[in-house]
Amino acid sequence: MTDVAVAGNRTAWRGRLGTVPAAARPSLDARRALQLVLAAIWLIDGALQFQGFMFTKGFSQMIGGTADGNSAVVAKPITWNATLVDHHLVLFNAIFATIQLLLGLGIALRPAARVAQAASVVWSLGVWWFGEGLGGVLSGAASPLNGAPGAVIIYALLAVLLWPPGREASAPFTAARAVGAHVARVLWAVLWLSLAYFALTPGNRAPQGVSGMIAGMESGEPLWLQHLQKGAASLVGSQGLAASVALAAALVLIAAGVYLPAGIAKGTLVLAIVVAAFIWVFGQALGGILAGGGTDVNSGPLLALLALAYWPLRTVPAVPATVPAVSEARATSGTDA
Amino acid sequence: MTPAWILDIFAAVMLVVAAVSAARLAGARPWQPRPSQQGAVVTDTDISHLLMSIAMAGMLAPGLTTLPNGAWVAVFAVLTAWFGYRVTRDYQSSGARALAAGHCAPHLVHSAAMVYMFLAITASGASGGGMAGTGGMSKLSVPTLAFVFAFTLAAYTIWDLDQLSGLWRGLVPTVAGAAGPALAGVPAGALHAEAMTRSGAGGARSGLVTVLDSPGTVVGCRVAMGVTMTLMLFLMI
Numbered sequence: 331m332t333d334v335a336v337a338g339n340r341t342a343w344r345g346r347l348g349t350v351p352a353a354a355r356p357s358l359d360a361r362r363a364l365q366l367v368l369a370a371i372w373l374i375d376g377a378l379q380f381q382g383f384m385f386t387k388g389f390s391q392m393i394g395g396t397a398d399g400n401s402a403v404v405a406k407p408i409t410w411n412a413t414l415v416d417h418h419l420v421l422f423n424a425i426f427a428t429i430q431l432l433l434g435l436g437i438a439l440r441p442a443a444r445v446a447q448a449a450s451v452v453w454s455l456g457v458w459w460f461g462e463g464l465g466g467v468l469s470g471a472a473s474p475l476n477g478a479p480g481a482v483i484i485y486a487l488l489a490v491l492l493w494p495p496g497r498e499a500s501a502p503f504t505a506a507r508a509v510g511a512h513v514a515r516v517l518w519a520v521l522w523l524s525l526a527y528f529a530l531t532p533g534n535r536a537p538q539g540v541s542g543m544i545a546g547m548e549s550g551e552p553l554w555l556q557h558l559q560k561g562a563a564s565l566v567g568s569q570g571l572a573a574s575v576a577l578a579a580a581l582v583l584i585a586a587g588v589y590l591p592a593g594i595a596k597g598t599l600v601l602a603i604v605v606a607a608f609i610w611v612f613g614q615a616l617g618g619i620l621a622g623g624g625t626d627v628n629s630g631p632l633l634a635l636l637a638l639a640y641w642p643l644r645t646v647p648a649v650p651a652t653v654p655a656v657s658e659a660r661a662t663s664g665t666d667a
Numbered sequence: 668m669t670p671a672w673i674l675d676i677f678a679a680v681m682l683v684v685a686a687v688s689a690a691r692l693a694g695a696r697p698w699q700p701r702p703s704q705q706g707a708v709v710t711d712t713d714i715s716h717l718l719m720s721i722a723m724a725g726m727l728a729p730g731l732t733t734l735p736n737g738a739w740v741a742v743f744a745v746l747t748a749w750f751g752y753r754v755t756r757d758y759q760s761s762g763a764r765a766l767a768a769g770h771c772a773p774h775l776v777h778s779a780a781m782v783y784m785f786l787a788i789t790a791s792g793a794s795g796g797g798m799a800g801t802g803g804m805s806k807l808s809v810p811t812l813a814f815v816f817a818f819t820l821a822a823y824t825i826w827d828l829d830q831l832s833g834l835w836r837g838l839v840p841t842v843a844g845a846a847g848p849a850l851a852g853v854p855a856g857a858l859h860a861e862a863m864t865r866s867g868a869g870g871a872r873s874g875l876v877t878v879l880d881s882p883g884t885v886v887g888c889r890v891a892m893g894v895t896m897t898l899m900l901f902l903m904i
Contacts, residue, residue: 362829370825374818377898382668420670431894434821438828552811620810622904 360504364639365447365492368485369437371635372450375626376431383623384423390416392625396463399471404464411460429453447489454486467524473534474525474577475543475613477629484632487517491639502592505639515588518640522585522602526578535574541566544612550621555611562612580605592642599637606633669902671728677895678727681720684888688717691879711753715746715774716888719781723895726784736789743781750775773823773889780816780896787813787903810904817900824893831886 358366383389394412397405415422433453436446458464458480465472465480472478493508501507505514533539545563548556566573580601587598610616610630617631618624692713722739725732734742753771766772790808878884 358829366825366829369828370818370821373821373825373894373897374901377817377821377894377901380669380673380898381901381904385669424670424673434825435828435890435894438825438832440829440832442832554811616814619901620814620904622810 360641360643361492361494361507361639364488364504364635365437365443365494367635368488368492369434369446371434371627371631372430372437372485373434376427376429376434378619378624378626379423379427379430381622384427384625385420387416387419388623389423389625390419393461396461396466398463399466399469400463401468404459404468408460408463444494447493450489451486454482454489457482458486467528470531470533472528472531473539473543473613474529474581475534475540475609477614478528479521479524481626481629481632484521484629484636487521488632488636488639491517491636501643503588503640503642505636514640518588518636519585521636522581526581526585529574529578529581535571537568537570539570540573540577541568541570547613547615547618550623551615551618552620555615555620559612559615577605588640595640595642599641602637603634606630606637609633674727677898678724678731680891681724681727681895682731684720684891685717685724687879687884687888688713688720691885692717694876694879711749712771712774712885715750715778716892718742718746719777719892719896720888722781722785723892723899726788726899727895736785740782740785740789743778743785746778747775747782750778773827773893776816776819776823777889777892777896780820780900783809783812783816784896784899784903813900813904817897820893820897820900824890824897827886827890827893831882834882 378384390412393415394409397408397412400408430453433446433450436442437450439446462480462482463469465478465483466476467479472480491505491508491514502511503514505518508514509517528534534543541563544559544566548559551559584598584602584605587595587602589595590598607630610628614628614630615621616624617626617628619627692710695710695713721731721733722743725734750771754766754775757771758766787808
């Protein structure tokens with residue numbers, strides 16, 4: 331039985347999604363696949379924003395709290411935003427949630443993908459400042475474990491790197507298609523080196539810095555996750571400095587990885603995914619979603635997604651100038667999104 | 668607590684999905700004998716859409732509650748078993764593709780998520796089955812399962828939208844029952860025109876039928892259900 335096929339003598343769309351013959355399905359290249367993951371994360375963020383907690387004073391207080399430690403130039407707009415949200419809590423949060431939902435759906439919808447991705451960059455930058463206090467980068471509160479340099483800025487970075495260009499440029503990895511390999515590598519290095527720096531700031535390298543941060547995420551989590559975090563926190567114990575140095579070394583290696591030959595680069599990208607998973611599970615408790623207070627998935631999955639965007643691509647032979655109509659249609663649908 | 672008016676909006680969307688699914692079922696007349704296998708093609712997924720949307724509307728807005736939780740658990744357990752059987756059969760014929768982009772896998776996840784939600788609501792002791800009746804933020808006994816379901820549903824929803832919009836641009840429809848390759852590359856307008864011709868050339872009824880039978884309508888319904896179900900799961904964590 332088919333979803334969109336119809337009884338009787340009416341025309342049917344045998345092309346029920348998923349039953350279309352493989353050769354005729356819309357194309358899905360690596361960039362589009364990564365875009366779809368980004369879209370799914372936006373959709374999840376939107377759904378999370380509808381949670382009951384977000385409609386309470388706790389949400390505006392959470393926003394206001396990100397102003398702490400920032401300079402007046404940065405903090406004042408955050409405080410203004412928190413006050414505004416506090417006064418119209420339900421309305422603003424409903425709008426915020428709807429926007430994020432629409433960003434996810436828009437990126438998934440090929441004709442709207444460009445607009446949605448551009449909007450997601452603008453939205454992310456706004457949230458990064460007015461909602462996340464620039465990720466604590468300037469206040470000294472940033473740590474790779476708590477989502478530095480701010481999960482939402484990684485959304486913006488991904489939207490830029492996965493931007494659908496008008497032409498398919500041959501590139502060594504997906505992220506290079508939109509901005510070029512050199513710029514993409516620089517962006518990667520800056521991000522991961524900044525994470526290494528944050529790992530070594532005084533607060534994070536303090537004896538109880540890492541274990542305290544991990545233990546602080548246990549509240550409200552399911553027992554299995556609490557057990558994992560308790561184990562990790564006790565493993566690190568008071569060896570905050572050693573843990574921070576080890577983490578920073580791994581982050582520096584990851585930062586340099588994209589400049590290395592493809593075989594070694596793949597190894598460092600795998601390391602990046604492992605570190606991102608470690609950060610997500612132990613440092614971020616899966617974004618705090620299971621505790622019912624997560625506004626987003628946090629930076630772990632985004633760092634992993636970013637690593638996949640830098641995975642070396644195999645060289646594909648150039649497409650002949652004249653191609654059959656079907657291939658042309660498929661290529662168009664793929665490149666446009 | 669999530670404001671009731673927001674839950675009401677999503678409940679209203681579910682009622683629209685229910686109405687569309689009912690109209691498709693009525694139009695397909697699955698109870699009538701068919702000369703070919705075409706007659707049964709819409710039955711299971713449309714019935715599934717209809718039941719799920721009614722059930723979800725009742726969970727979102729207690730005033731729309733229709734059946735007791737136990738009855739819904741039984742209904743969706745049957746649907747889960749049915750789609751599980753279908754996915755298994757698809758898997759045997761087309762391998763892992765049946766799970767990634769298969770026809771019945773999303774419905775299996777939807778049905779299983781419904782079973783989970785009703786069981787979780789029942790376990791939390793809420794009466795009436797509505798989310799408002801549970802205080803909106805009840806802790807579920809196995810929130811990790813809600814987390815997994817929500818992520819899976821979000822992935823299927825995004826995949827559906829991508830594939831649908833890909834079809835709009837490089838259409839691959841064909842005529843049900845017709846053997847041979849899909850009509851790849853045929854523009855949307857041509858396909859709609861063909862549909863209109865075959866269904867009686869452009870009357871108001873045929874226009875409505877075309878809209879109801881279009882992939883956009885069907886996938887739109889499933890996307891609406893996927894988004895709403897993802898939202899509900901997060902609200903219940």
